[in-house]
Amino acid sequence: MRLNRREWMAGALTASLLGASGCRGGASERPLTIVGWGGSSQEAHRHAYWESFTRTTGIPLQEDSWHGGLGIIRTKVLGGDTSWDIVQVETEDLILGCEEGLFEPLEWSSLGGRESFIPTAVHDCGVGAMLWSYLIGYDGDRIGGEGPRNWADFWDRARFPGRRGMRRTPKYSLEIALMADGVPTTQVYTTLRSPTGIERAFAKLEALKPDVIWWSSISQVPDLLGSGEVAMSVTSPGRLIVANRTERRNFKVSWDGNIYAVDYWVILRNSPHKSEAQQLIRYMTRPENQMRLPQFIPTGLTNRRAQELIDPRLRLDTPSDPRNMTNALELDANFWVEYGDQLTQRFNAWLSR
Amino acid sequence: MPGSPAEPAPRRLRRGGPWWTYALTGPLLLFLLASFIGPVMMMLSRGVTNPELPEAWPQTAAALRQWEGGSPPPDSTARSLATEIDASARAGTLSRVANRLNYDVVGSRSLVYRTAAQLRQGAAVASFADLVRIDGRWQDRQIWAAMRHAATPATSFYLWAALDRRVDADGAIAPVAPAQAVFVDILLRTFTISAVVALLCALLGYPLAYFLATIPRRRANLMLILVLLPFWTSALVRTTAWVVLLQREGVVNNLLLSIGLIDAPLALIYNRLGVYIAMTHVLLPFLVLPLYGVMKGIGRDEMRAASSLGASPLRAFLRVYFPQTLPGLSAGMIIIFTLSLGYYITPAIVGGGADQMVSGSIAFYTNQSLNWGMAAALSLLLMLPLAMMVFAGRYLTRAVPA
Numbered sequence: 001m002r003l004n005r006r007e008w009m010a011g012a013l014t015a016s017l018l019g020a021s022g023c024r025g026g027a028s029e030r031p032l033t034i035v036g037w038g039g040s041s042q043e044a045h046r047h048a049y050w051e052s053f054t055r056t057t058g059i060p061l062q063e064d065s066w067h068g069g070l071g072i073i074r075t076k077v078l079g080g081d082t083s084w085d086i087v088q089v090e091t092e093d094l095i096l097g098c099e100e101g102l103f104e105p106l107e108w109s110s111l112g113g114r115e116s117f118i119p120t121a122v123h124d125c126g127v128g129a130m131l132w133s134y135l136i137g138y139d140g141d142r143i144g145g146e147g148p149r150n151w152a153d154f155w156d157r158a159r160f161p162g163r164r165g166m167r168r169t170p171k172y173s174l175e176i177a178l179m180a181d182g183v184p185t186t187q188v189y190t191t192l193r194s195p196t197g198i199e200r201a202f203a204k205l206e207a208l209k210p211d212v213i214w215w216s217s218i219s220q221v222p223d224l225l226g227s228g229e230v231a232m233s234v235t236s237p238g239r240l241i242v243a244n245r246t247e248r249r250n251f252k253v254s255w256d257g258n259i260y261a262v263d264y265w266v267i268l269r270n271s272p273h274k275s276e277a278q279q280l281i282r283y284m285t286r287p288e289n290q291m292r293l294p295q296f297i298p299t300g301l302t303n304r305r306a307q308e309l310i311d312p313r314l315r316l317d318t319p320s321d322p323r324n325m326t327n328a329l330e331l332d333a334n335f336w337v338e339y340g341d342q343l344t345q346r347f348n349a350w351l352s353r
Numbered sequence: 354m355p356g357s358p359a360e361p362a363p364r365r366l367r368r369g370g371p372w373w374t375y376a377l378t379g380p381l382l383l384f385l386l387a388s389f390i391g392p393v394m395m396m397l398s399r400g401v402t403n404p405e406l407p408e409a410w411p412q413t414a415a416a417l418r419q420w421e422g423g424s425p426p427p428d429s430t431a432r433s434l435a436t437e438i439d440a441s442a443r444a445g446t447l448s449r450v451a452n453r454l455n456y457d458v459v460g461s462r463s464l465v466y467r468t469a470a471q472l473r474q475g476a477a478v479a480s481f482a483d484l485v486r487i488d489g490r491w492q493d494r495q496i497w498a499a500m501r502h503a504a505t506p507a508t509s510f511y512l513w514a515a516l517d518r519r520v521d522a523d524g525a526i527a528p529v530a531p532a533q534a535v536f537v538d539i540l541l542r543t544f545t546i547s548a549v550v551a552l553l554c555a556l557l558g559y560p561l562a563y564f565l566a567t568i569p570r571r572r573a574n575l576m577l578i579l580v581l582l583p584f585w586t587s588a589l590v591r592t593t594a595w596v597v598l599l600q601r602e603g604v605v606n607n608l609l610l611s612i613g614l615i616d617a618p619l620a621l622i623y624n625r626l627g628v629y630i631a632m633t634h635v636l637l638p639f640l641v642l643p644l645y646g647v648m649k650g651i652g653r654d655e656m657r658a659a660s661s662l663g664a665s666p667l668r669a670f671l672r673v674y675f676p677q678t679l680p681g682l683s684a685g686m687i688i689i690f691t692l693s694l695g696y697y698i699t700p701a702i703v704g705g706g707a708d709q710m711v712s713g714s715i716a717f718y719t720n721q722s723l724n725w726g727m728a729a730a731l732s733l734l735l736m737l738p739l740a741m742m743v744f745a746g747r748y749l750t751r752a753v754p755a
Contacts, residue, residue: 069720079392096723099448168706213623216701220596229600334463341722342459342533348714349535351706352542 031060032273032280035087037263038065039219040242044296049284057283059276070097077102077270085271086280088129091333092340094264098125104267104274111282112303118320120330121302126264127285130293131300133319133328134172135258137235139225140250148232150256150327151180155208162231165224168214170347171336172234172259175329177204179257185329192335198343202350214351225251241298241317255324261331262302294318397736400729403508405453406500409446410437417504422524426497428480435468435478442469450503456724457499457510457519464490498522511730536714540734543711546628546700547693551686553633558640558685559678565641566648573645580641588635592702595631596622599703627703635699636692640685647681687746694735711735 034050036042042065054061064084066072070093076084089097097103103125108114114122121128136148148154154164154176166173178188178197181204191197213230215221221235222243240251265284267277283289287305294301294310300320301307307320315321319328407414416430441447447469454461471487478484484491502510502520513519513526517534521527528534561580565573583591598604599622606618621627651674659669697712711731718728 069716070723071720071725074723092721096448096452099445101445168701168709212706214706220702223596227600228602338455338462339459341456341718341724341727344717344722345535346533348539348706348709349532351709352535352538353707 030083031062032276033062033064033083033085034280035064035066035084037088038067040239040297041299044293044299045284047296048292049280049289052289053280053283057279059279061280068093070102073097073102073268074100077268080270082268082270082272084268085273085277087266087268088263089126089266090263091261091331092337094123094126094266095333095337097266098123102269104269104271104277106267106281107278110278111285116304117285117302118304118307120262121264123264126266127281128262128302129265129284131260131262131302131318131320132236132238133255133258133260133300133324134167134234134236135256136232136254137221137225137237137240138232138252138254139228140252142228143231143252147252147254149254151176152182153254154232155180155204157211160231163211163213163229164208165213165215165221165230165233165235167218167234168216168351170343171331171340173205173347174198174201174343175259175331176234176257177201177208179327179329180204185257185327188329189332189335192339198346202346205350222249222251237317237319238297238299255319255326255328257327257329258319258324259329259331260300260319261333396725397729397733399725400511400727400733401507401509402726403453403503403505403510405450406503407506409441409450410434413437413500414504417501420501422498422501422522425481431481431484432478435472435484438465438469439472442466442473452723453503453726454496454499456514456727457502458493458495460490461496461499464488464496494522498524508726511726512733514727515730515734536711536731539709539711539714540731542708543694543735544738546625546632546708546710547690549629550632550636550693551690553629554637554640554689555682555686557633558637558644559682561637562641562644562648562681565645566651577642577645580638583635584638588698589702591635592631592699595627595634595703599627599630622703624705625708627705628700628708631699631703632693632696636689639688639692640682643684643688644678644681647678651677683746687742690742691739694739 036045042063046063050061050063053059066087068090070089073084073087073089073093074097075081094103105124106127108122111117111127117128118131120131136151136154138147140147143160148156148160153160166176174192175188178191178201179185181200183191183200192201213224215224215233218236218239221233222239224230225233225235225240226243226249235253237253240249240253243249244251265281267274267281271277285303287303287309290301290303290306291309293299294314294317298314298317298319300318301310310318316323318324410433412433413430416433417426420426420430438447441450447465451462451465454465468484468487468491472478476483476487478487481491490496498521502508510520514529515536517529517537518526519529565576565580568576596603600606601618601620603621605621606615609615610618621630655673655677656669659673660666664672694710695712697710697716700708700710701713712735715728715731715735718724718731
């Protein structure tokens with residue numbers, strides 16, 4: 001069969017229209033989609049909230065996972081890709097994304113009001129999903145007796161020989177260096193905002209540099225510790241405590257001087273399921289539901305009432321427990337939004353030397 | 354590969370069929386244009402364009418383009434700046450211009466936001482001095498120079514920044530502070546790692562491909578599946594497997610220690626060596642496959658003829674066999690070099706601090722800090738040698754000796 005020009009054009013046009021309408025039809029019919037951080041965190045959220053949400057409301061739910069990075073969300077919203085509805089984001093992403101109008105403002109009245117939550121968890125565009133922290137982790141089978149108690153001990157290789165694991169980012173590393181150098185938590189970000197403070201942090205890091213293994217993904221930490229590659233590491237406690245429960249490991253953590261931050265639920269501006277999304281966020285942040293999360297992953301909660309309801313044995317492992325909050329430093333996301341590019345550049349230059 | 358010996362001359366004879374045979378590729382071209390070329394061009398153009406300030410503060414941008422710099426800006430510019438900061442803060446468009454200025458002068462972001470908050474509370478700006486009263490940092494020449502550079506539609510700011518240079522307040526191009534200079538280093542490192550990996554793959558892959566080409570077809574097929582096996586495993590799993598093998602108390606070190614070859618564990622990972630090992634393993638099939646294809650096509654008789662004419666085996670190999678494998682070898686090495694340039698997950702896991710590649714920085718600017726201008730500028734710099742390699746590849750693969 002020979003097609004003439006007009007027939008061919010008509011055919012191509014029909015095909016592309018069919019394709020386009022097919023895509024659009026698919027997007028509005030897909031179920032409500034929630035995006036978490038994958039791994040044990042995603043699993044915990046599924047068991048704590050998502051399964052029972054679909055059971056009680058009949059609203060089907062679809063999951064996706066990501067590894068952070070607002071660029072993906074910006075691309076989706078600017079490019080008209082409406083495949084995600086609710087996403088769990090970090091504080092910097094929340095700040096930048098809200099300013100750019102990538103997120104839908106939340107209806108706080110339906111969430112029980114702003115005062116039901118800890119202050120850090122409250123934002124125009126997002127509500128705290130969980131509170132997590134970075135601290136010292138080590139293998140109790142390798143360091144017997146008294147382990148490291150604070151960041152100064154982390155630097156002390158005479159008492160605790162062996163290498164150290166740190167995240168290959170200036171974020172956390174510079175704060176930790178200043179705390180190890182004796183800067184009180186209240187002064188950490190004031191110090192970092194001055195050129196001399198940045199010098200001081202890098203000088204302190206320089207002292208530890210020959211013994212540092214820089215990890216890029218938190219999933220590397222249990223292996224680094226378990227294989228003896230490092231004697232202790234900067235880590236979030238979740239994976240280590242889960243490994244203790246499920247793999248009978250003997251990982252230990254030291255909470256003094258931990259750096260904590262909140263991850264938030266946000267609704268994307270172009271979500272076709274806004275009311276259902278708001279309904280799911282309401283469900284996940286209700287105290288009687290949120291209190292279930294620590295059963296599956298040792299994480300801090302954001303709803304004040306939920307914090308009171310946690311099983312006391314589980315509470316010991318959560319970052320939001322007052323006993324774990326001594327000298328704790330709240331991550332200053334505004335600092336990192338402003339200084340992130342410059343300090344990452346400098347940090348990478350420093351690593352190369 | 355265009356022009357490779359696998360595509361013999363008859364193809365050229367088929368050129369010039371009815372016009373609609375070309376139209377059949379239309380949908381594919383349209384698809385490529387819409388889904389690939391268009392978005393890539395749009396992304397790359399961000400490396401040389403400057404839309405943030407002119408879009409958010411149009412009058413200030415016009416005033417700044419008129420202004421020569423040097424002395425403090427006129428009061429009228431200060432007034433229009435204050436008006437437009439306030440307006441864009443209310444309209445929710447302040448973020449992108451505040452971040453754009455912050456890329457140039459760190460601290461501009463909080464300066465702009467603080468000024469916006471003061472203006473909202475009713476602070477009036479009639480002159481430059483009023484602006485300085487709101488925040489003393491407005492006195493800084495740097496911030497005004499940054500604003501002037503951000504007011505033009507096109508910019509070389511990101512490209513210079515990707516070369517560790519910046520345009521200073523006087524308009525001169527100067528190197529950044531040594532502590533901040535990193536991208537030239539990372540770019541050169543990326544090319545070095547890619548070249549070394551391509552070379553290592555050639556050294557390891559050439560004998561392997563030769564071996565495969567000489568054994569009977571049935572056994573060769575089985576071995577080829579083994580070569581391809583790494584393809585079917587996720588890159589992350591393969592890389593993590595190397596961690597298990599190479600770490601301090603890993604399989605390799607324990608083996609060497611137990612047979613007494615070494616006294617203390619070797620540092621095989623979290624350094625450049627680990628990067629070379631893991632990347633060479635991952636990329637080896639890309640060399641073996643094209644080379645195997647070429648070697649299969651070389652007749653045995655030519656080597657026999659060379660020997661019968663008195664050439665030593667080495668001479669026969671170097672003069673007769675090796676030149677004929679060059680197209681396959683260079684194609685494989687170019688593929689590997691090109692793919693290596695984009696690697697960053699493998700170096701991130703098995704490399705140390707000084708082994709990170711430029712794609713890691715591009716990913717950081719794209720995903721984390723949303724500085725897409727910088728990401729685009731680094732991508733542009735990465736594409737230049739890439740384009741050169743592609744052209745070199747066309748030439749090399751065509752250069753088949755008679």
